[in-house]
Amino acid sequence: MSSPTSLRFSYLKRTLQFRFEAGTSRGVMRTRDVFWIKVYRQGDLDQVGWGEAAPLAGLSPDFGPDFETQLAGILQEANARTWDLEEESVLQQVKKLVPFSLPSLRFGLETALLDLANGGKKCILANSFFDQGTPIPINGLIWMGTKEFMLQQINQKLEEGFACLKMKIGAIDFDQELELLRYIRGQEVAKNLVLRVDANGAFSPLEALGKLEQLQDFGIHSIEQPIGVGQWEAMRELAQKSPIPIALDEELIGKSNKEEELDFIKPQFIILKPSLLGGILETREWIRLAEARRIGWWMTSALESAIGLNAISQLTSTYLPSLPQGLGTGKLYDNNLESPLVVQSGEIRYEQNGTWETPS
Numbered sequence: 388m389s390s391p392t393s394l395r396f397s398y399l400k401r402t403l404q405f406r407f408e409a410g411t412s413r414g415v416m417r418t419r420d421v422f423w424i425k426v427y428r429q430g431d432l433d434q435v436g437w438g439e440a441a442p443l444a445g446l447s448p449d450f451g452p453d454f455e456t457q458l459a460g461i462l463q464e465a466n467a468r469t470w471d472l473e474e475e476s477v478l479q480q481v482k483k484l485v486p487f488s489l490p491s492l493r494f495g496l497e498t499a500l501l502d503l504a505n506g507g508k509k510c511i512l513a514n515s516f517f518d519q520g521t522p523i524p525i526n527g528l529i530w531m532g533t534k535e536f537m538l539q540q541i542n543q544k545l546e547e548g549f550a551c552l553k554m555k556i557g558a559i560d561f562d563q564e565l566e567l568l569r570y571i572r573g574q575e576v577a578k579n580l581v582l583r584v585d586a587n588g589a590f591s592p593l594e595a596l597g598k599l600e601q602l603q604d605f606g607i608h609s610i611e612q613p614i615g616v617g618q619w620e621a622m623r624e625l626a627q628k629s630p631i632p633i634a635l636d637e638e639l640i641g642k643s644n645k646e647e648e649l650d651f652i653k654p655q656f657i658i659l660k661p662s663l664l665g666g667i668l669e670t671r672e673w674i675r676l677a678e679a680r681r682i683g684w685w686m687t688s689a690l691e692s693a694i695g696l697n698a699i700s701q702l703t704s705t706y707l708p709s710l711p712q713g714l715g716t717g718k719l720y721d722n723n724l725e726s727p728l729v730v731q732s733g734e735i736r737y738e739q740n741g742t743w744e745t746p747s
Contacts, residue, residue: 436503557589
């Protein structure tokens with residue numbers, strides 16, 4: 388164990404502007420707020436660690452008008468403590484300080500401290516993504532919107548060379564969504580494409596199986612969250628009967644009874660969003676439990692800025708993933724931080740000679 392150290396914590400807030408109106412099952416997003424946590428050793432500004440707390444409207448348990456007040460209070464308490472900067476100790480100290488009900492704050496504090504512990508170079512964990520620039524395969528995300536807007540995105544992603552597309556469904560007429568999937572499969576470059584869909588809980592339990600049976604004609608890899616959260620009996624039945632593998636997403640958020648949920652529903656996959664699940668420690672536990680049950684998983688960012696996306700990519704890289712991950716959301720903003728993160732040809736990589744814009 389290293390010697391306990393006095394640290395200074397503060398934060399900056401930025402409102403990120405989407406390049407387009409991002410359609411979700413909960414409405415249209417044009418902006419979102421992120422809070423960058425800054426930490427350094429008292430009296431030493433040569434090394435600074437940065438983390439990101441970015442609660443997401445409609446999903447994050449800690450989203451609300453009092454989040455900034457809670458953040459300021461937690462950081463004030465963090466300033467009054469001493470910190471051991473060894474990795475496991477950092478994760479355990481953050482767990483004790485930040486309640487489970489504040490998952491994005493946990494994630495931001497964990498990553499800020501680990502960045503500082505590794506020299507303040509945006510290196511969160513030992514991983515080949517940061518150390519060697521090893522790319523991570525990712526899916527191309529097709530956002531909800533009009534049929535024309537979604538078609539435009541599809542063509543763009545195919546031109547960019549993505550080998551995996553994830554299309555959000557449930558916002559427009561289902562027959563139009565089937566037409567879009569039929570269009571994708573009709574493209575020569577998409578013959579061997581991995582195709583995922585994400586319903587964000589849009590189907591009712593009564594209609595879900597029938598719609599999944601229609602979707603199976605398009606060689607769908609998996610469907611995320613076909614029905615709304617909290618309907619464990621219905622989700623379990625779908626996981627047993629669906630011709631398409633079921634992936635839990637929102638169903639995991641805010642849940643501390645991980646084993647009970649996985650054992651009851653028995654999904655084929657789970658989707659991991661560290662800033663919604665409670666950070667690195669909680670995400671690692673989900674992975675451990677899933678792998679013990681032979682449940683597949685992949686990591687997904689939740690519309691974070693470059694600071695959060697970098698941390699999630701590095702965590703992902705420690706597992707040497709072969710499945711495409713959901714890490715391509717950094718280009719969504721007009722005023723994101725400049726960073727070495729590069730999305731190209733269906734992969735995200737860390738440009739070794741790239742530079743970071745300092746948060747302000």
